[in-house]
Amino acid sequence: MSNPTNDLPQATEHRLEELEKGLFTSDLSVNEFLLIKEVGFHPVGFVMGSSIYHTGIQTRKWSQSQELTKLTEAMYNARELAMNRMEEEAAELGADGVVGVRLDVNYYEWGKDAAEFIAVGTAVKAEDGVSRLNQLGKPFTSDLSGQDFWTLRQTGYMPQGLVMGTCVYHIAHRGIGQTLGTTGQNVELPNFTQALYEARELAMTRMQDEAARLGASGIVGVRLEEKSHQWGSHTIEFLALGTAVTKTSEEMTLAKPTTIISLDN
Amino acid sequence: MTPTPSDLPEAAKRRLSQGAFTSGLSVSDFAACLEMGLEPLGLVQGFCAMQWTTFGSFGRGVTPFAGSSSGYVENYQCPHGMISSEHRMWGQNYEQTWIENSWRDGFNSAYSRMLEEAGTLGAHGVVGLIDSEGPLSDVGVVEFHLSGTAVRVLDAPAPHHVWSTYLAGQRLAKIFEAGYAPVSVVSSVASVRVLSSCITEYLMGGTGAMWSVNAETTEIEQIVSAQNESRAIARSFVRAQLHGDALHGASMTGLTREFAQGDLEIQSRLSGNRIRRFKDFDPLTAPRPTVRLS
Amino acid sequence: MSAPVPEIPLDLRAEVRRAVASLDHESRDSGSMTSDLSIDEELNLHSIGWEPVALVSGVSVFSVPVGCWNWGQGEIAVASAAQAHAFHHAITRIHTEAANVGGHGVVGVHIERLVYSTHIEVSLVGTAVRPVGAGAINGSGIFVSDLSARDFTLLMIAGWEPLGLATGASFVFAPRRSVATVLQQQSQNVELTNFTEAMYSARESAMERMQQSALAMHGTGVVEVKVVEGPMRFAGHAVGFVAVGTVVRLAKTTHQLIHPTMVVSLNDQNVAFDAQTLA
Missing domain, CATH: 3.30.110.70 (Hypothetical protein apc22750. Chain B)
Structure with missing residues (x-):
């Protein structure tokens, strides 16, 4: 079982060994648990990965909109590390994948410019013994809930991996002269439009590149998050996240919904 | 499909050309x-x-705004016949087209x-x-x-x-x-500027009773008119975009901004789905009432 | 769980193709209906033979003399009156708009109520509805209700009809305690009876006024009563009680039972009302 290349802490090894004896832990609700069983998977354990990362400083030009590549790299690598560790934990448990993955960023008082990136989720294993590892031979990851996982399986799709792309962008300040307005009219500011367009499209392209590496046929549930973290309002991280999927069966088994009127409040 | 020259940035084109x-x-x-x-x-x-x-929102001029040719304008005269720099001689609602x-x-x-x-x-x-x-x-x-x-x-x-x-x-x-085809989303904003008349200002300031003997509470006509008018304008904009189609799942919201005392902007925003009927409605059987066991 | 009623399967994909193809042809008159209902609500309405007509609204703002919030005793009559008038005028306006578009009633009315120290505002937005294809009716027969289209449907199935909105408002001053009383009560657990009494009676009079307006409509009940109460943001010693509900009356000779089916939902989120997938 022990994989010589993994870098998980000792306590983790111990916890996972216990889980291999047949006990499972999970943060799934009973509903989610039942639905995951319904599509032939069994939860094997609650897994997590973490990385505390020091994000460097990059100088920004006051009046120029540009990507801050160093910060982009930091934000990406840190999440990637946390995700990898979570995947390693899942692999240790012999899992085929992880569902309900949540990615969080924590800031602590003791670490200036340092942030903890965390990934948590529930590892699951196919009950028929057929491997569902993704194209890269790793457990698939996804931020789908138990309900969503069930629904996706009914459409004949299988998750391949939680994919993400990020872009930290500095948006130019406008000079006083510009702010006071040249024309006295509400008009488009093409430079701003372009900068924002560029930043978001970059994040999405990077996410799609990840999906392409997994040989996925698509990405569902794409979210675009915008956060300034602790950099001030002109520096924004655009983070695109979604679950890459591939079609594994032509069969659509979704039942026709019944129209009901619920009397519950 | 797209007759106008493309103004999409390079990054967008690159992304869209990918496979998945x-x-x-x-x-x-x-x-x-x-x-x-x-x-x-x-x-x-x-x-x-x-x-x-909020340029063009020059605020209160010496005389009422003449109004644009098409927009809604309503004038309010001071009934008190007082001439003083502290007393509003006139009030006005106008649409900020x-x-x-x-x-x-x-x-x-x-x-x-x-x-x-x-x-x-x-x-x-x-x-x-x-x-x-x-x-x-x-x-x-x-x-x-x-x-x-x-x-x-x-x-x-x-x-x-x-x-x-x-x-x-x-x-x-x-x-x-249900027999509808989606056409497009529609959305509009109506903006009405309110420059209070003397009466409106006293009433909004809670001192209206000074100017009328018995009315302890009265409807503030100018504000009410601006509110109802801005909602009517927002709806007329949307209706103009429907061309006989229906509006479904609309949402209407209002927003009031105060620039200075007696100087307000009342906005209404309406958006929804323009849909078109393509077949006669086929009424569905009454839905089954259910109670959840939990 | 009983098997769902067998339905003639509709080829959804073919319907979608047909719908989309129709967009390229001349538009067929959709009646210029405007509504803020969801498709579920619209389907519900249709299942009892009703349809949405138009989005309607009504706003009213009434002034309040600023001095009325200064310390006093008992009810702040002018504020209660302003609230009552603002409700009345806003309801009249949405009612008139509904009559103008040929509606027989307004459902799903969103009530936005704002109280400032100098004025009280009520704004209403809802969708006018009517039995499919029906002509305009006499204004007095038009109802205004904050019940959702779904609740309206259920109520109608059960043989009841909405008549209008009942409202009641009461603004009062919290009683004063003398310094000596405050000091005396500081270390004790005692009921502040005069407070209890003041709040109690204010709540009662708001409810009483709402009931009066329901009786005036010849209703036999008020459903979904919502009571909003609390101190004013700008004057903590003034407390407002406002009650709103929909007046109903039995339209058929007897109440019709609806016989609900019991289901177990596997959704975590509580979807209060939606057509759901029951697998």
Whole structure:
């Protein structure tokens, strides 16, 4: 079982060994648990990965909109590390994948410019013994809930991996002269439009590149998050996240919904 | 499909030319799309950053604003016959057509860019549209942002125009089942400026009783008129975009801003889905009432 | 769970293709209907033979003399009156708009109520509805209700009809305690009876006024009563009680039972009302 290349802490090894004896832990609700069983998977354990990362400083030009590549790299690598560790934990448990993955960023008082990136989720294993590892031979990851996982399986799709792309962008300040307005009219500011367009499209392209590496046929549930973290309002991280999927069966088994009127409040 | 020269940035074109689809839909909406025979092609978006000031809002002039030729204007005269620099001689409600027009420009630019992205993908329609507009980091910049999931109807030819809707998933499926086809999203903003008359100002200041003997509480006509009028204008804008089609799932919201004492802007925003009937309504059987066991 | 009623399967994909193809042809008149209902609500309405007509609204703002919030005793009559008038005028306006578009009633009315120290505002937005294709009716027969289209449907199935909105408002001053009393009560657990009494009676009079307006409509009940109460943001010693509900009356001779089916939901989120997938 022990994989010589993994870098998980000792306590983790111990916890996972216990889980291999047949006990499972999970943060799934009973509903989610039942639905995951319904599509032939069994939860094997609650897994997590973490990385505390020091994000460097990059100088920004006051009046120029540009990507801050160093910060982009930091934000990406840190999440990637946390995700990898979570995947390693899942692999240790012999899992085929992880569902309900949540990615969080924590800031602590003791670490200036340092942030903890965390990934948590529930590892699951196919009950028929057929491997569902993704194209890269790793457990698939996804931020789908138990309900969503069930629904996706009914459409004949299988998750391949939680994919993400990020872009930290500095948006130019406008000079006083510009702010006071040249024309006295509400008009488009093409430079701003372009900068924002560029930043978001970059994040999405990077996410799609990840999906392409997994040989996925698509990405569902794409979210675009915008956060300034602790950099001030002109520096924004655009983070695109979604679950890459591939079609594994032509069969659509979704039942026709019944129209009901619920009397519950 | 797109007669206008493309103004999409390079990054957008690069992304859209890639193979795999992306979709901003939730899994259940995604499943419903497949069920309907809508193939998701990609998440599409459009932006427009606008310089935004309340310019033209010159505030109170010496005499009432003459009004634009088309907009709503209503004048209120002081009934007291007092001439004093501290007493409002007149009051006025007027429609700020330039605000309405800039808003429409911003929304439409973002919307047409989104459709252009959809066109690049060979999409037939855009579902699950989300729109937002808000101030950007800098003062005086407002960004309009629209995004949605571009889809193609399986085994169907491309329509002349790309259609769009805020709806997705089961709700959209039921729209089709009920005999409607989505045409486009529609959205409008009405803006009415209120320069208070003396009476309005006293009433809004809570000192109206000074000027009338018995009325302890009275309706503030000028504000009421501005409120009802701005809602009527927003609805008339939307109706003008319907061309005989229906508006479904609308939402109307109001916003009041105060620039200075006795100087307000009352905005109404209305948006919804323009839909068209393509077959007679086939009433569904009464839904089954259920009680959840929990 | 009983098997769902067998339905003639509709080829959804073919319907979608047909719908989309129709967009390229001349538009067929959709009646210029405007509504803020969801498709579920619209389908619900149709299942009992009703349809949405148009989005309607009504706003009213009434002034309040600023001095009325200064310390006093008992009810702040002018504020209660302003609230009552603002409700009345806003309801009249949405009612008139509904009559103008040929509606027989307004459902799903969103009520936005704002109280400032100098004025009270009520704004209403809802969708006018009517039995499919029906002509305009006499204004007095038009109802305004904050019940959702779904609740309206259920109510109609059960043989009841909405008549209008009943409202009641009461603004009062919290009683004063003398410094000596405050000091005396500081270390004790005692009921502040005069407070209890003041709040109690204010709540009662708001409810009483709402009931009066329901009786005036010849209703036999008020459902979904919502009572909003609390101190004013701008004057903590003034407390407002406002009650709103929909007046109903039995339209058929007897109440019709609806016989609900019991289901177990596997959704975590509580979807209060939606057509759901029961697998």
